Amino acid sequence: MTKTQGDAQPDRSAIEAERGRIREKQLRPSGERPASSARGLHHTALISSDVERTIEFYQGVLEFPLTELIENRDYPGSSHFFFDIGNNNLLAFFDFPGLDVGPYAEVLGGLHHVAISVEPDRWRRLVANLDRAGVDHTVHSEVSVYFRAPDGARIELIADPLGEMYGNQVL
Template sequence: MSDDDQGEIPVTADRPDSPIHVTGTDHMTLIGSNEEDTVEFYRDLLGMPLVLRQPNLDDPDSTHLFFDTGDGRIITFFVTDDRQSNPQPHRHRAGSVHHLSFSIDAERFADVKQALDEAGHGYNEFDRGIFHSLYTRDHNGLVIELATDKYDVPDDRRGEVLATAQRIRVEDGSDFAEAEHLEAALDELGIDSEPVELPDAPTGAGVE
């Protein structure tokens, strides 16, 4: 439990006093359907290069596909030729994946929506306060979020910025972090960042 088990768990960018400190995300691996459909969605629609293909070292009857998500971080899939895609929504339970979120360029937001339309992938668009998101589904019904920050936040300071915005949000009495809290956090931390132009969109729940 936390060091303050009588109150709320603290939110901070400081490293915890834990026996292990991971250094980043190496990759995530999901159970996919077949190679053709997986490549069609993640490479041909979302633009992730297929950078490695090899047998699944734990199950040589399946193939392990590696995609570069755009910043050198990898998402991989175990696929088999005889496994059919199933676009039905997932039933969530503890331990399951709710959704995956990938970054997109703010200036290409309209182009992304058009590409989803042309590919026949429906989507919902929401203003999430400190970022702006499209929600769609892949060929296996997994919710995919395509998100862009309202300000350009440096990757190596993202946790620090979000923890500072959280503190400001709580002090402000707001229910969730909004663009003004993110702007105030960037200003407090001395990070120069200009807001990006994004369309108006409703707040609310995404694809369930």
């Protein structure tokens, strides 16, 4: 179902009731959940239109060290490069020279945003870096900042610890 201008607002009480039904059916208390089959997120891969600009933004502004820059095994001439985002996790990028991949778009099954946890003092410094770099951003709840990366992906830096969201345990 797509919404167009002029559509009535969704029935939020019905949506909350459906969320409650799903929560009751699917969400197990933390002590009753099985262990995950995964070890963690190895990397999330995004697409870059300009390798050097992407490196300057993520390493220079966000202070995520570049850890590797290699050829993409699946597309000769394409680069595959990685940034350390802490806790043995990586943020990766591909470029696809010669392909017209088009601008960033949020679509069903696509990326809404990437949320990266940072220490509170570092969070404040990175928000100041965004200011200095002229990157448009929005601060929420004094622990979360959203902005668009150079190719349009929405990034969130959040000062909450891993497994916590705005003071609530989510893990």
